[in-house]
Amino acid sequence: MKNLLNPSRSRTLSQALIAGFVSVNLAAIGMVELFGERYLVTGILTMGQVVFLLAPAAFSFFAVRGTGKDWKDLLKALTIGLVAGFMLLLFIWLAVSFPVRSVLLNVSPSLIDLLTFGLGTFAGSLALLGVTVAVSLLAAAMNYLPQLYGRAILYGFSLTLLLALLSQILVERIRNFFGQQAIGFLFSSGAFKPLTALVLFILLTALFIALPRLSKPKAAAPKPRVPVKLARQLALSLLLLALPFFLGTYLTEVTNNVGLFLLMGLGLNIVVGLAGLLDLGYVAFFAIGAYTMAVLTSTGPLGLGLSFWFALPICVVVAALAGLVLGIPVLKMRGDYLAIVTLGFGEIIRILALSDLLKPYIGGAQGVLQIPKPSLFGLVLSTPEKLYYVILGCALLAAFISNRLRESRLGRSWIAIREDEDVAEAMGINLVRTKLMAFAIGAGFSGLAGAIFAPKLTSIFPHSFSFLISINVLSLIIVGGLGSIPGTIVGAIVLVGLPELLREFAEFRWLVYGALLVMMMLTRPEGFIPSDIMRRELHAGDSENVSPS
Amino acid sequence: MPTILTSNHVTKTFGGLVAVSDLNLEIQEHSISSVIGPNGAGKTTFFNCVTGFYRVTSGEIVFDGRPIHNHRPDQICEFGISRTYQNIRLFSATTAIENILVGEDPRLKANVIDAVLRTKRFHDDERVAVDEARRLLEFIGLRGMGDQLARNLPYGAQRRLEIARALASKPKLLLLDEPTAGMNPHETGEMTHFIQNLRDDLGITILLIEHDMRVVMGISEQISVLDYGSKIAEGKPQEIQKNQRVIEAYLGRSATSGNESKARKGAAHGDA
Numbered sequence: 087m088k089n090l091l092n093p094s095r096s097r098t099l100s101q102a103l104i105a106g107f108v109s110v111n112l113a114a115i116g117m118v119e120l121f122g123e124r125y126l127v128t129g130i131l132t133m134g135q136v137v138f139l140l141a142p143a144a145f146s147f148f149a150v151r152g153t154g155k156d157w158k159d160l161l162k163a164l165t166i167g168l169v170a171g172f173m174l175l176l177f178i179w180l181a182v183s184f185p186v187r188s189v190l191l192n193v194s195p196s197l198i199d200l201l202t203f204g205l206g207t208f209a210g211s212l213a214l215l216g217v218t219v220a221v222s223l224l225a226a227a228m229n230y231l232p233q234l235y236g237r238a239i240l241y242g243f244s245l246t247l248l249l250a251l252l253s254q255i256l257v258e259r260i261r262n263f264f265g266q267q268a269i270g271f272l273f274s275s276g277a278f279k280p281l282t283a284l285v286l287f288i289l290l291t292a293l294f295i296a297l298p299r300l301s302k303p304k305a306a307a308p309k310p311r312v313p314v315k316l317a318r319q320l321a322l323s324l325l326l327l328a329l330p331f332f333l334g335t336y337l338t339e340v341t342n343n344v345g346l347f348l349l350m351g352l353g354l355n356i357v358v359g360l361a362g363l364l365d366l367g368y369v370a371f372f373a374i375g376a377y378t379m380a381v382l383t384s385t386g387p388l389g390l391g392l393s394f395w396f397a398l399p400i401c402v403v404v405a406a407l408a409g410l411v412l413g414i415p416v417l418k419m420r421g422d423y424l425a426i427v428t429l430g431f432g433e434i435i436r437i438l439a440l441s442d443l444l445k446p447y448i449g450g451a452q453g454v455l456q457i458p459k460p461s462l463f464g465l466v467l468s469t470p471e472k473l474y475y476v477i478l479g480c481a482l483l484a485a486f487i488s489n490r491l492r493e494s495r496l497g498r499s500w501i502a503i504r505e506d507e508d509v510a511e512a513m514g515i516n517l518v519r520t521k522l523m524a525f526a527i528g529a530g531f532s533g534l535a536g537a538i539f540a541p542k543l544t545s546i547f548p549h550s551f552s553f554l555i556s557i558n559v560l561s562l563i564i565v566g567g568l569g570s571i572p573g574t575i576v577g578a579i580v581l582v583g584l585p586e587l588l589r590e591f592a593e594f595r596w597l598v599y600g601a602l603l604v605m606m607m608l609t610r611p612e613g614f615i616p617s618d619i620m621r622r623e624l625h626a627g628d629s630e631n632v633s634p635s
Numbered sequence: 636m637p638t639i640l641t642s643n644h645v646t647k648t649f650g651g652l653v654a655v656s657d658l659n660l661e662i663q664e665h666s667i668s669s670v671i672g673p674n675g676a677g678k679t680t681f682f683n684c685v686t687g688f689y690r691v692t693s694g695e696i697v698f699d700g701r702p703i704h705n706h707r708p709d710q711i712c713e714f715g716i717s718r719t720y721q722n723i724r725l726f727s728a729t730t731a732i733e734n735i736l737v738g739e740d741p742r743l744k745a746n747v748i749d750a751v752l753r754t755k756r757f758h759d760d761e762r763v764a765v766d767e768a769r770r771l772l773e774f775i776g777l778r779g780m781g782d783q784l785a786r787n788l789p790y791g792a793q794r795r796l797e798i799a800r801a802l803a804s805k806p807k808l809l810l811l812d813e814p815t816a817g818m819n820p821h822e823t824g825e826m827t828h829f830i831q832n833l834r835d836d837l838g839i840t841i842l843l844i845e846h847d848m849r850v851v852m853g854i855s856e857q858i859s860v861l862d863y864g865s866k867i868a869e870g871k872p873q874e875i876q877k878n879q880r881v882i883e884a885y886l887g888r889s890a891t892s893g894n895e896s897k898a899r900k901g902a903a904h905g906d907a
């Protein structure tokens with residue numbers, strides 16, 4: 087008994103229980119059943135199976151990772167697989183023996199059928215147990231391969247699954263480029279054929295094995311030579327320019343949304359990430375930019391009918407001025423108090439837009455309609471593909487400006503204020519000017535995003551500017567890595583692009599999204615691509631990361 | 636020697652508490668002066684008044700011929716007063732050199748437009764600033780450590796870095812708040828030496844708050860003693876060491892005379 091309860095065993099046991107609990111829950115809420123018919127690999131693997139096997143596999147993998155690579159550690163994986171399997175069996179037994187459906191609506195016979203692989207209760211139960219144990223052991227066994235290969239297989243497998251998940255989009259895109267024949271060759275009824283999946287997995291794994299070898303000699307060199315750097319930048323520019331061509335209308339539309347949120351993220355990154363001023367009403371400047379553009383360019387009764395390009399700088403200036411107006415009263419506020427005041431400001435702007443007071447000018451709840459799409463040299467940028475270039479240009483400009491500001495005395499002053507406001511002031515930094523600069527520039531970026539948002543939708547309404555947008559922008563810069571510009575880019579892609587790609591999860595979309603966010607912040611609290619400082623700060627213990635000059 | 640800092644009848648109250656009371660002080664240019672006193676005597680409050688962090692309740696502070704008591708901390712820094720803190724307050728998540736660069740900020744001229752366009756003015760500014768920061772790092776013995784995070788530096792180095800950051804604004808008067816707090820005798824000796832060098836090499840005036848009497852007596856040319864917000868003595872180290880009121884303030888009256896202690900207690904009751 088004493089032996090059974092030693093810390094490492096009880097830890098394994100609790101992990102096993104959690105894994106089983108997650109699997110049973112996912113089955114009970116109906117996720118397994120929903121995806122039971124959704125094949126990832128035709129005839130072999132459905133998404134439903136992935137859903138209930140994911141937890142035991144992941145827990146086994148992490149339970150063995152970082153241990154001494156003793157074969158006895160596989161016992162942990164065995165435990166996790168067995169416990170999770172038995173919990174699923176218990177669930178099946180309960181479902182079969184009692185009328186649990188009156189409480190758990192989703193526990194249907196077809197769910198039981200799915201969990202038992204359609205083999206009947208007894209044989210199916212054995213099969214289920216066997217599969218959970220096998221998957222757990224396999225996942226754990228990845229740790230025993232040399233790190234390079236283990237990681238490559240893991241990444242290859244995950245990416246294959248991810249691509250299989252996105253098969254609808256893939257089918258559509260491939261049909262567009264290579265025609266129906268290619269679809270028939272690679273897919274059957276919307277999922278990968280087994281051979282396709284296998285080849286893809288092998289190719290991706292090989293790629294991940296080769297990748298570190300390819301990049302290593304470059305890392306050893308002191309700095310990439312200028313032509314190499316130039317060639318890389320050229321390739322990246324070409325890719326960015328050609329992107330709408332590859333993505334098609336729907337994905338370009340998603341990319342455009344990512345771009346607008348990226349613009350806002352870059353602005354909020356200055357306010358929150360660098361200057362440390364927690365702003366929860368950031369959507370206000372987005373709204374101000376959008377309404378300014380709407381009123382200046384609309385061809386409807388409320389608009390002035392000016393050109394987009396003439397109005398664009400005006401919108402930025404108006405939003406920046408609004409940033410100053412918000413900034414002045416909150417100069418003396420810090421932390422939580424600042425957050426509440428800015429939150430109020432965001433709501434005031436939205437409610438003002440809704441109000442009767444401003445209805446003659448900005449239309450109240452009816453909004454502003456008939457905002458024309460921008461046109462360039464007579465060419466109307468009507469499609470997402472064309473608008474993409476406007477957003478790309480603005481996002482690049484914003485990234486460029488914020489990068490240069492960051493690496494200047496203003497950037498240093500912002501960081502100093504974030505670190506210790508009183509000391510920064512005692513060191514001669516003018517708090518008023520520096521803070522207002524952060525608010526104004528941040529608001530300007532957001533106003534720019536709003537100014538593009540208005541003609542993109544051609545009509546705007548107050549309810550497009552809810553508090554949730556502020557929270558989304560804040561989340562994306564935190565997930566990406568506070569204070570880091572590449573992090574903001576990744577954050578925007580993940581937080582704005584991913585939910586679009588998760589559409590297939592239907593009502594479980596936000597559940598999956600939320601779970602991913604929680605996992606992300608638990609495993610990488612510093613964000614995907616942290617700023618150098620954050621990385622050093624959070625991993626100060628890993629001494630190899632701290633390199634003296 | 637001319638006076639660089641004058642405190643005329645400075646009083647600072649917090650509600651009913653009188654932290655600094657009618658304080659008159661004169662600091663001579665190029666001197667090393669100390670302010671000492673028991674805990675809660677109002678020394679740091681006085682520093683906060685001088686650097687503009689607190690607004691004085693009454694009285695005036697004149698620096699370099701100009702009243703400064705109505706100015707903001709950043710303006711006072713530009714006038715030429717810089718300080719360090721009792722508990723080290725570096726920008727701890729930034730590197731050592733960035734800390735110094737922030738200290739240099741008021742002396743830089745490039746504006747936002749320069750920064751975005753990377754004009755010649757920006758590049759000149761940055762080059763001068765970084766050179767100066769490197770020179771200061773070398774001066775405090777942290778050569779080549781500029782890329783270390785401030786918080787990862789050893790304690791003594793953090794203390795010196797804080798002084799370097801204060802020096803970066805090229806102050807005429809440097810206020811040091813307990814520069815040797817938490818140091819062992821060896822480190823304290825080094826710091827004392829360092830402070831002396833500061834004055835001799837850079838020709839600045841130094842005013843320090845210090846509890847370590849060996850440091851105070853060793854390097855101060857003038858000492859002011861505060862107790863309950865008021866100045867109770869002033870003079871050269873030898874004079875202060877013999878001053879009866881100072882000894883009383885530090886050790887209590889009973890150390891000198893039991894009877895007077897009782898008398899004081901009675902007086903206190905009377906006041907209340």
